[in-house]
Amino acid sequence: MASQTFYAYVVAAIVILTSFLRLRRRQASNSQQQPAREPRPFASVPPEQLPSHIQSLLAELPRCVILQTDVAAFQQAVDYSWSQQNREIIPACIVRPADAQQLGKAVAILKREHDRRSQAGAPTAGLFAVRSGGANPGIGAATVQDGVVIDLSLFCAVTPAADGSTVTVGTGAKWIDVYKALDEKGLVVVGGRNSPVGVGGLILQGGISFYSPRFGFTCSNAVSYEVVVADGSVVTASASVRPDLWRVLKGGSSNFGIVTHFTLRSLPSAPLWVGRMFSPGYQHAKALAAWHDYLEHVSSGQPGAFDENAAGPILSFVYVQSIGLQLIAIHLVYTEAPEDNKWPAHWKQTGFPSLWSFYRSSKVQSHTSAVQQLAVTSPAGTRHTQGTTTIRNDAETIAAVYAIYRQTTKELRHVKGLLFPFNFQAILPGWMNKGDPNVLGLEGCTEPLIIIGFAATWTEAKDDEFVRSTIRRTIEQINAAAAARQSDHPYRFVNYCMEWQRPYEGCGEENLKLMREASRKYDPNGLFQNGCAGGFKLDMECSKA
Structure with a gap:
């Protein structure tokens, strides 16, 4: 007993030390000199010598274009990207439209350039990129070297309907700002769970919310969209107006146009119960068993097993290079806070409370503060990557998956400043098809699925390729191990995919057909398939202008 108590004190001290080191690293990141910037070939080019499409953007949208010669404004716009690797990708210019009409002009200009290149047989790839929140750490996910970045950060308004049933949200808003604005109205939406994440990318690619057990994926709760399509026109997509476009925007990402505003279903806000546990790594077998048993029970169909107020649990194994140890973190949420603030019966009856932990807390808090709480692991400006299966x-x-992860931590243990979370999240048959139909490909699924998510932050650029290639190889090993046991699944949670992954291969032929038909209809010359960098494409042939 005495030795266990001593160990608890030691582990608690490690956690305190880890928090201190993370804070110091964050402070150093904010105060130290930025790394050397990449060369900027357009920094000394007079406007009249810039490429013709950039000259057209300047002529038609003079107040929207930020050039490399506007050093301070340009650097600030580049650093809007969350990961350091994407801050090191330098576009030719950044276009920041203030409304859909200005955005439509920019898209029309880019389409003319795309069509001109297509007719001339010149490459069209990398002409432009679209950035909403800029949180995706995938290389070139929302930026492009020497191209045009369309920055949607000014589309950030949050406008509740008079009756409170819906909220219209700008695509460039961050979720934390959405929730803060809605707090004043006593409302909440089925949105993201992490404060730095932007609205556009999360909704268009799927999105999971604390309220998903009640309402399904975030994308399945969008009532309508305002979209700028390839010819520059501004259109609305809803269940009654352009329903084909409305359907494919629910998971189909940026393949059909640029969404400027989403109208989302809303509901009255209420406090959440949030439970957190931290355990030492040696508890991994018990944690995994509790996870497996929980998913088996809530998907059993037994009366009361599934509870729509129980948000999907998050089980994380976190390797911290600075102390050479692995910690286990469990995050639980219940959206109907108990009056006594104690553990809800749903979570109390699982195997999670019985895990030995050196720290645990449970409290009732606002939705906004719960979202802020999940945002502390990797501050902006860090080197970061992610991946999923x-x-x-x-x-x-x-x-087997856990064993593969442990081997990967051994391979990465010398990477300076490594913070390496390995996350388990669940998609349950009780909610995966709630809300409006989407194109995620889970229509016929009747069993629980586990999203395996990798995330890593580190310090030095020299480790970029090693970390990224190691995680890619790890994902491939997990896929092979699962396939060997016939427990693999083709679905990929697009929000967590690395840029090399091909998530639409798992959405099913019928959904892929719907997306390709919509792409040909609204973007016949392939502006968003071929000219737009970043995102996941539909692998289709497009007609030339």
């Missing part, structure tokens, strides 16, 4: 709830596969 999906497995079925098979105990042997879960154990």
Whole structure:
């Protein structure tokens, strides 16, 4: 007993030390000199010698274009990207429209350039990129070297309907700002769970919310969209107006146009119960068993097993290079806070409370503060990557996946400043098809799925390729291990995908057909398939202008 108590004190001290080191690293990141910037070939080019499409943007949208010669404004706009690697990708210029009409002009100009290049047989790739929140750490996810970045940060208004049933949100808003604005109105939406994440990317690619067990994916709760399509026109997509476009925007990302505003269903806000546990790494077998048993039970169909107020649990194994240890973190949410503020019966009856932990807390808090709480692991300006795959709830596969992760931590343990979370999240049959139909490909799924998510932050640029290639190889190993046990699944949670992944291969032929038909209809010459950098494409042939 005495030795266990001593160990608890030691581990608690480690956690305090880890928090201190993370704070110091964040402070150093903010105060130290920025790394050397990449060369900027357009920094000394007079406007009249810039490429013709940039000259056209300047002529038609003079107050919207930020050139490399506007050093301070340009650097600030580049640094809007969240990950350091994307801040090191330098576009030719940044276009920041203030409304849909200005954006439409910019898209029309880019389409003319795209069509001109297509007719001339010149490359069209990398002409432009679209950036909403800029949080995706994928290389070139929302920026492009020597191209045009369309920055949507001014589309950030949050406008509730008079009756409170819906909220119209600008695509460039951050979720934390959305929730703060809605707090004043006593409302909340089925939105993101992490404060730095932007509205546009999360909704268009799927999105999971604390309220997903009640309402489904975030994308399935968008009532309508305002979209700038390839010819520059501004259109509305809803269940009654352009329903084909409305359907494919629910998971189809930026393949059909640029969404400027989403109208989302809203509901009255209420306090959440949030439970957090931190355990030492040696508890991994018990944590994984509790996870497997929980998913098996809530998907059993037994009366009361599934509870729509229980947000999907998050189980994380976090390797911290600075102390050479792995910690286990469990995050639980219940959207109907108990009056006594104690553990809700749903969570109390699981295996999670019985895990030995050196720290645990439970409290009732606002939705906004719960979202802020999940945003502390990787501050802006860090070197970061992510990746994902999906497995079925098979105990042997879960154990094999964890063993692969442990081997990867050994390979990465010398990477300076490494923080390496390995996350388990669930998609349950009780909610995966709630809300409006989407194109995610889960229509016929009747079993729980596990989203395996990798995330890593580190310090030095020299480790970029090693970390990224190691995580890619790890994902491939997990896929092979799951396939060998027939517990793999083709679905990929697009919000967590690395840029090399091909998530639409798992959405099913019928959904892929719907997306390709919509792309040909609204973007026949392939502006967003071929000219737009970043995002996940539909792998289709497009007609030339």
